[in-house]
Amino acid sequence: MIPRPVIIDCDPGQDDAIALLIALASPEALQVLGVTCVGGNAPLNRTQTNARRICVLANRADLPVFAGCAGPLLRVLTTAQAVHGESGMDGSGLPDAPAMPLQERHAVDFIVDTCLAAADRGITLCVLGPMTNIAVALTKAPDIAAKIRGIVFMGGVVHGPGNVTPSAEFNIFTDPHAARIVFACGVPLVMFGLDVTHKVITTPARLDAIAAIGTPVAAAAATPRSPARFRARSTRRPAARSTPAAPRPRIAAARCGRSSSRSRPAPIISSLARWRHRDDPLRRRADRRIVDRHRGDVVRGLWADGADARRSD
Numbered sequence: 001m002i003p004r005p006v007i008i009d010c011d012p013g014q015d016d017a018i019a020l021l022i023a024l025a026s027p028e029a030l031q032v033l034g035v036t037c038v039g040g041n042a043p044l045n046r047t048q049t050n051a052r053r054i055c056v057l058a059n060r061a062d063l064p065v066f067a068g069c070a071g072p073l074l075r076v077l078t079t080a081q082a083v084h085g086e087s088g089m090d091g092s093g094l095p096d097a098p099a100m101p102l103q104e105r106h107a108v109d110f111i112v113d114t115c116l117a118a119a120d121r122g123i124t125l126c127v128l129g130p131m132t133n134i135a136v137a138l139t140k141a142p143d144i145a146a147k148i149r150g151i152v153f154m155g156g157v158v159h160g161p162g163n164v165t166p167s168a169e170f171n172i173f174t175d176p177h178a179a180r181i182v183f184a185c186g187v188p189l190v191m192f193g194l195d196v197t198h199k200v201i202t203t204p205a206r207l208d209a210i211a212a213i214g215t216p217v218a219a220a221a222a223t224p225r226s227p228a229r230f231r232a233r234s235t236r237r238p239a240a241r242s243t244p245a246a247p248r249p250r251i252a253a254a255r256c257g258r259s260s261s262r263s264r265p266a267p268i269i270s271s272l273a274r275w276r277h278r279d280d281p282l283r284r285r286a287d288r289r290i291v292d293r294h295r296g297d298v299v300r301g302l303w304a305d306g307a308d309a310r311r312s313d
Contacts, residue, residue: 003031004124004149007111009068011040011129012050013084017092019128020051021217024058033114033123034064036107040129040174041080042088044070047129050089052098057220061100068107068133072175080170092220111137115144127153127182130171135178138185150188155179157194169194 008023010016023030035055037048048067055063071077085091103110111133115123125148127134134151137144155171156179162168172179183189211222 001028003027003029005031005033005118005122006124006126007033007036007114008126009036009038009107009111009128009133010051011038011042011047012054013041013047013080013088013129016041016128017050017054017089018221020054021058021221023126024055024060032063034066034110036066036068036111036133038068038107038129038133039070039077039079040171041084043077043079044068046088048102049098050087052100052102053089053092053094056098056100057094057217064103064110065100066103066105066107066110069136072130072132073135073177075175078174091223093223094220107133108137108140112141112144115147116141118147120146121149123147124149125151127151127155130175131155131178131182132175135175135181138181145185145187148187150190151182152190152192154192154197156191159195163194
């Protein structure tokens with residue numbers, strides 16, 4: 001099997017940490033070209049540090065890690081640090097200062113340059129967090145769409161409740177405007193919704209089996225990392241990890257049961273946002289105009305806003 005070239009865009013986060021470890025342990029299936037980070041589960045200075053901590057743990061300090069957009073296109077970032085801890089990976093036991101550098105280049109520039117240098121349909125994007133980096137890349141260089149084989153993403157929910165509100169899933173909720181740009185770009189999409197990822201159950205027996213492997217990676221993966229109140233709850237019932245299978249495009253297509261290669265009209269805002277604006281059609285139209293007519297200003301603003309976060313560890 002020829003490994004599939006992929007870029008993993010993520011916001012580690014405990015679930016993304018497991019996803020990265022699985023991807024890096026699968027060189028026969030995936031050629032990971034680089035890891036790009038976005039503000040999401042934790043602020044950008046935390047997520048880019050966590051991505052490097054994971055690469056060091058996996059003995060892949062050679063893999064380039066890039067920091068991207070610090071927050072959503074048009075909204076204030078709402079993190080999930082109440083779930084993942086202040087650092088985004090509290091309790092992992094990994095060194096706070098990873099022994100590998102953060103790349104100087106912006107994550108969006110890396111995505112654009114890598115896609116443009118590839119053959120048509122040569123790159124798969126695995127998106128494990130908010131879609132801000134991908135949306136900005138597609139806005140900055142629309143020609144990259146022809147170079148992307150597919151976008152495999154963790155986001156949304158089809159059957160069942162959300163994990164932020166009764167109807168909204170975190171990644172789409174965090175940057176719904178970016179999701180709209182990505183959904184409308186015409187690239188084939190494979191979706192991992194909550195109703196899929198919640199079938200990936202972590203049980204005490206499975207954690208014990210992982211720990212028994214006896215490697216540093218296994219020890220880290222088997223260590224409970226959630227805050228105490230979530231650990232206490234997880235002892236009463238199995239816990240679901242959100243994104244461990246997401247970087248595997250072939251598995252993603254099989255589990256989801258369908259992929260889309262058509263450019264379909266996509267919701268401009270998440271389920272929660274539609275609910276909030278249900279009585280305010282003028283605000284809905286204003287959001288649409290902001291995204292459609294002022295993307296250039298958004299891109300320039302994100303570069304300025306994210307500069308400090310990209311530099312800070």
